[in-house]
Amino acid sequence: MTRxxxxxxxxxxxxxxxxxxxxxxxxxxxxxxxDFLASVPADGHLIEADLVRQSGILADKELDITExxxxxxxxxxxxxxxxxxxxxxxxxxxxxxxxxQLTSCLTEHWFKxxxxxxxxxxxxxARENKVVGPLHGLPISIKDSFCVEGIQSTVGYVSLLREEPxxxxxxxxxxxxxxxxxxxxKTNIPQTMMAGDSDNNIFGRTLNPHNTNxxxxxxxxxxxxxxAFRGSILGVGTDIAGSIRIPSxxxxxxxxxPTSDRIPWGGQVPGLAIQGIPGIKPSAGPLxxxxxxxxxxxxxxxxxxxxKYDVTASAAPWQNLPHHDISQGRLTIGIVPESxxxxxHPPVRRSLQSAITSLSQRGHRIIHLPDEPxxxxxxxxxxxxxxxxxxxxxxxxAASGEPLxxxxxxxxxxMFTGPFPVDMDLPPFEKIEALHRLRHxxxxxxxxVWVENGLDVILGPGAQNTAxxxxxxGWPPYTVVWNLLDYPACIIPYGKASKELDSxxxxxxxxxxxxxxxxxVDGAPCAIQVITPRFQDEKCLYAARIIDQDIQ
Numbered sequence: 001m002t003r004x005x006x007x008x009x010x011x012x013x014x015x016x017x018x019x020x021x022x023x024x025x026x027x028x029x030x031x032x033x034x035d036f037l038a039s040v041p042a043d044g045h046l047i048e049a050d051l052v053r054q055s056g057i058l059a060d061k062e063l064d065i066t067e068x069x070x071x072x073x074x075x076x077x078x079x080x081x082x083x084x085x086x087x088x089x090x091x092x093x094x095x096x097x098x099x100x101q102l103t104s105c106l107t108e109h110w111f112k113x114x115x116x117x118x119x120x121x122x123x124x125x126a127r128e129n130k131v132v133g134p135l136h137g138l139p140i141s142i143k144d145s146f147c148v149e150g151i152q153s154t155v156g157y158v159s160l161l162r163e164e165p166x167x168x169x170x171x172x173x174x175x176x177x178x179x180x181x182x183x184x185x186k187t188n189i190p191q192t193m194m195a196g197d198s199d200n201n202i203f204g205r206t207l208n209p210h211n212t213n214x215x216x217x218x219x220x221x222x223x224x225x226x227x228a229f230r231g232s233i234l235g236v237g238t239d240i241a242g243s244i245r246i247p248s249x250x251x252x253x254x255x256x257x258p259t260s261d262r263i264p265w266g267g268q269v270p271g272l273a274i275q276g277i278p279g280i281k282p283s284a285g286p287l288x289x290x291x292x293x294x295x296x297x298x299x300x301x302x303x304x305x306x307x308k309y310d311v312t313a314s315a316a317p318w319q320n321l322p323h324h325d326i327s328q329g330r331l332t333i334g335i336v337p338e339s340x341x342x343x344x345h346p347p348v349r350r351s352l353q354s355a356i357t358s359l360s361q362r363g364h365r366i367i368h369l370p371d372e373p374x375x376x377x378x379x380x381x382x383x384x385x386x387x388x389x390x391x392x393x394x395x396x397x398a399a400s401g402e403p404l405x406x407x408x409x410x411x412x413x414x415m416f417t418g419p420f421p422v423d424m425d426l427p428p429f430e431k432i433e434a435l436h437r438l439r440h441x442x443x444x445x446x447x448x449v450w451v452e453n454g455l456d457v458i459l460g461p462g463a464q465n466t467a468x469x470x471x472x473x474g475w476p477p478y479t480v481v482w483n484l485l486d487y488p489a490c491i492i493p494y495g496k497a498s499k500e501l502d503s504x505x506x507x508x509x510x511x512x513x514x515x516x517x518x519x520x521v522d523g524a525p526c527a528i529q530v531i532t533p534r535f536q537d538e539k540c541l542y543a544a545r546i547i548d549q550d551i552q
Contacts, residue, residue: 187222196473242479336460
């Protein structure tokens with residue numbers, strides 16, 4: 001399905017007008033001077049350089065609010081009157097404005113409207129002596145794919161700049177507002193939403209605030225960068241192949257992909273997920289600076305009965321697990337085998353082994369799972385990729401005449417490892433049936449692993465690599481496998497790449513997957529991934545807290 005393309009000059013004019021509109025929405029007193037921008041370190045280590053403090057834009061109290069509290073802490077102070085929502089919202093709006101100027105992490109922002117909403121919440125609390133809801137006054141950032149009434153949702157397609165602003169709120173947006181949250185920004189994504197770099201022709205490339213020469217990941221890369229920069233204390237992304245977890249591991253924050261339909265998906269930009277055709281379903285989920293805040297988001301949304309907002313949302317309520325005795329937990333942990341087709345880069349292998357050693361010393365039972373053909377990561381990656389190739393697709397790119405960005409033009413895929421699992425020439429229904437049969441067989445192979453080994457969780461890498469130079473991220477085998485199985489999965493930041501400790505380069509055809517350059521990724525965040533079976537989201541986060549405590 002295509003639209004008639006428009007002349008190149010027209011799409012460039014649309015982009016220029018949009019950028020001018022967004023720049024004008026940043027107050028003059030929040031803008032970084034040309035001299036300041038020229039002083040940004042050439043190595044791109046924005047967080048290490050403490051540029052927010054150097055800018056002088058945030059007052060000391062605003063620096064304190066954005067740097068020294070979790071979302072849980074802020075909510076306690078907001079409900080008790082220790083902080084006003086106006087103060088907290090203004091602080092995060094300012095910091096998000098700085099993050100945008102340094103990393104291009106935002107697509108839309110409505111700072112004045114957000115502060116007005118915060119003022120309403122403060123007045124309500126003073127008048128009624130109670131909060132609007134459990135998220136009263138807390139600023140929350142959301143990915144561009146969510147619709148907010150009166151705000152555009154272009155998801156990085158120039159052709160959608162011609163569309164009117166959204167006439168409705170996505171189900172989750174409506175929920176968050178009813179729960180008392182303050183929404184203030186939407187965050188950047190890749191063209192097509194299916195790349196490891198959050199780069200598009202409207203909003204540009206999101207840069208990693210740990211090192212702007214490396215990718216921030218995708219497709220929720222704007223969320224990853226903004227949260228890492230502490231321009232957001234709690235953000236919401238989406239994940240169909242790793243789109244929450246890849247930015248989390250690239251940017252050094254916590255990220256959680258729930259079982260699909262637990263967090264309401266409904267009302268997002270049409271066409272992002274094929275409706276009515278069996279396939280891999282996307283999930284919405286949080287990115288944050290702590291597992292406590294990840295769990296805050298999950299528990300708060302699920303206790304608010306999302307099925308009342310979204311017909312596709314599960315009615316499964318949040319189950320509280322016994323965190324008070326977390327230090328006594330002893331887990332049986334299965335270790336994901338390293339794929340010969342997707343070998344781990346040295347810092348990833350070192351960080352994973354360090355975590356395994358620490359957990360073993362803490363008394364957890366470690367089981368190294370064999371690499372069996374029935375669970376072959378390369379084969380299941382091809383199966384997942386094949387799911388993405390069928391069904392109707394709307395060509396939003398041709399409709400504007402805009403070019404492909406480099407990461408999309410590369411069309412990363414796992415097909416270098418072998419053929420499609422199912423004959424592409426089969427009639428559609430036969431192909432769907434064959435795909436589902438293989439998916440069922442793969443899921444059953446994993447079921448047997450869980451049962452036969454008495455596993456509590458699986459532990460593995462989030463990717464074969466850390467953040468890597470732009471446009472080289474490649475195919476995400478260590479995340480998409482859990483989307484295919486619809487398993488909840490959590491990223492825990494752990495360690496950093498070191499050119500001294502991880503000194504051996506790996507040269508790989510970067511059309512296939514990224515090479516390892518010790519100098520390029522030195523200091524990049526590393527991470528591990530914790531996984532449980534479907535609908536065991538609570539157990540996944542419970543176990544992740546035990547693991548996080550025992551390795552840090």
